[in-house]
Amino acid sequence: MRLTRCQVALAAAITLNLLVFFYVSRLQQQRRRGSRAIRPPRLSHSAPDSRVTVLIREFEAFDNAVPEVVASFLHHDPTQPIVVAADTLPYPPLALPAVPNVRLALLHPSLDQPAAASQPETYVDTEFVALVPDGTRAESPGQLQRMAEELKNTHARLVASPVATANPPHCMALEVNLREWTASYGPAPDPPFCDALDGEVVVVVRTRDLFNLSLPLARPMSTSLFLQTSVRGWSVRLLDLPFAPARQPPLATAHARWKAEKEGRVRRDALLRTLGMRLVSWEGGRQEWFGCGKETARCFDTVVGDTPSYLYEGRWTPPCCLQALRETARHVIGVLEAARVRYWLEGGSLLGAVRHGDIIPWDYDVDLGIYLEDVANCEQLRGAEVGSVVDERGFVWEKAVEGDFFRVQYSETNHLHVDLWPFYPRNGVMTKDTWLDHRQDVEFPEHFLHPLVPLQFAGFLAQAPNNYRRFLELKFGPGAIENPEYPNPALKSLAGSG
Secondary structure, eight states: OOOOHHHHHHHHHHHHHHHHHHHHHHHHHHHHHHHHHHSOOOOOOOOOTTOEEEEEOOOBTTBOOHHHHHHHHHHHOTTOOEEEEESSOOSSOOOOOOOTTEEEEEOSOOTTSOGGGGOGGGGOOSSEEEEOOTTEEOOSTTHHHHHHHHHHTSSOSEEEEEBOSSSOOEEEEEEEETTTTEEEEEEOSSTTEESEEESOEEEEEEHHHHTTSSSTTOSSHHHHHHHHHHHTTOOEEEOSOOBEEOSSOSOOSHHHHHHHHHHHHHHHHHHHHHTTOOEEEOTTSOEEEOSOOTTSOOSSOOOBTTBOHHHHTTOOOOHHHHHHHHHHHHHHHHHHHHTTOOEEEOHHHHHHHHHHSSSOTTOOOEEEEEEGGGGGGOHHHHHHHHSOEEOTTSOEEEEOTTSSOEEEESOSSOOOEEEEEEEEEETTEEEOSOOOSOTTOOOEEGGGGSSEEEEEETTEEEEEESSHHHHHHHHHOTTTTTSOOOSOTTTOOSTTOO
16 A cells, blocks of 8 residues: 555654654653752641741750650651751761651752752741750640640740750840840840740741741851840740750760850850841840950941941941940040140040040041140150051051041051041141041131140040030031031931931
8 A cells, every 4th residue: 555645744743743742741751850859858738727847956966965856746746847957967967767757957058959958948838936955855745836826825926935954044135226236135024025035945936937037047046036036026925834854965074065165155156246246235234245356357348438338237336346446545545645745536526525425326436636746745656757656555556648647546457546636726726737528627726725624535534625515516517516417428317327
């Protein structure tokens, strides 16, 4: 039987369509298999509203009771969803049960994994999350669900239950001031509703609330969590539903505790710097500084247009910088007074002394005027005329590169500084040789300096022009004291800073 040309063409078309269909089907199967291979594991159960995922984050890889913690929750509910979160693969390896509802989430991105694999929220599909610290054992079935129900019935955004250890939780008030880079802890005014808790607790929070925080799983978890929730105005309610400690608690040896405390301090210091906390006042009045010192660079970059970078961030001068400026000003003035160099508070520093008795909260340096004819009286200033001088306390005296004036820096590394402006009288008017493009950088009558008057400044008494109100209005305009403003309102205004 001979085939016609039409029959051959039809057969070829059918064969080609079958081949295309087969190729597309194979390609779709490969893509589905590939997507399954790289998709991060998710818990897939139809959970009731009170279902809670256990999230274990706060543990030490070198010595922990995580397997016992996991086993205690699975004992009461074999289907309990559990996520163990670590930065990198724990070593020694964790002996976790090979069941689909227990997952290990590694938070550091990996080249061979998609972005979602390092995001712990990918592993959670319950409405609530329980942040469970190492060394905690589930005491009874349904404990987490009861906490979730309590959370639904309270105005607090978190609920917590104690772990019955030697470190019972303590309820605290916490005030976070982002603009001033500070956190202050104190007694809680309305327990059991607290801003923060100190001690071992299990915290239950809505999943959406936890993962809407900037750093939801940053360590130390307790410090990180409550700083972030407090700044949002959230409170935590402390419940009387205690969890038991692990039968074999972690960090049982003195060496393990020492190592954990050492690494914990490093993590805490790094966390506080990351969150922009430079001064923490603990309950009882103890203060800790987390910012620049003589061995570190200052906390902000070169100032452009009289407007430091932190003003654009809605913040004022970091408190560690203010403290360094106070220390530098006290030292410089002490040297000037000992050398009988006549000086006075200038510009914004005088304005801060009159308005605050201190440095203006957003200022970045201190300005002093001096008599040019007195420069020869001071050994440090004479040395600065020809080069940089580092005095016995590590302060650096030098001639400023911007003009004919002096600068004293906090240290060779930290360039927070006091500027010394040499003036000389001419026909009863104080003038100088270097003028910068500042509104307050103007000549003024010498009678403002006869006599000089003491004024509280930065924790000590400094010399200031007499009739300083008129002096400041000459420099800054009427109402300068009563109407605070940033140095360059054309770039950044105090009124528009929020």
